[in-house]
Amino acid sequence: MTRANKSKPGTPPAPTIPAIPKPDVPARLAALPSMPIGELKAEWRRLFGTEPPPYNRRFLESRLSYRIQELAYGGLKRETLERLEALGEQFDGRSITLRRIRHDQRPIAGTRLLREYQGVEHVVTVTRDGYDWQGRPYQSLSAIARAITGTRWNGWVFFGIRRAGA
Template sequence: MTTHDPIPARLAALKTLPTPELKAQWRELFDSEPPPFNRRYLESRLAYRIQELAYGGLKAETIRRLEQLGEELDGGDKKKRGVRLDRDRPITGTRLLREWQGIEYVVTVTADGFEWQGRPYKSLSAIARTITGTRWNGLVFFGLKRQGGR
């Protein structure tokens, strides 16, 4: 008897779902409003959550090790772990993708700014200006914030 695992199909379907449906799944799986980050972020977090619920989360040993590493980095101050000074700024390591005039641009969030095409930048607006040749709010250009507000 073979059993069919629906999880791989569900993960593959995330790529084809319209963004409003991704956000609806977020509300269902996380019981909270989705964050204002780009589509790929939503897809990756939803994929993780679907697998976590189906197959189980991290082992207790792994969680303990991560906590230990966190303590080494922040001296055990758990308040520091939850604090993000710039709430609009994605977490270090996040890759932002934006298609502009048929070309896909990938920017990586670094500890002290952003990196695009191997060059460091202090702001997303500077990258957006270089790509488009016009002034843009970088958060709006990369879909992290709606024009005229959140």
């Protein structure tokens, strides 16, 4: 969890972020995709009171969409946030490797990945904790690709989940 920042004497107060009227929400959400990136960043400054992160447009739009709704309808309760944090730690076992993998990109547990290499078909099963190849557990597809080829490979590229250079 994050700590609340207490301002020190002599520092300027944090900017006040105005509430958004509920009737304005649909129009503001609809306007985000057509805004130039400069306007998105200015909107970020208005709604968050901080400089925007150096992420792509898609991230800015999705986070701004959430923030607009949060300011209009209210955010999650503190208890809900704590529960979500506990569930997340329970799910990933506090593993920084699993936490770094975006779960919308990672194949669903039970998925079978097939790759033919030098005339041999290799089958990898996605598990909840990683991957299984030839009855052995692996933490990454790259480790499996290296075991198969003997050279370093990006596992996502080797198994055709992502194109090289993408």
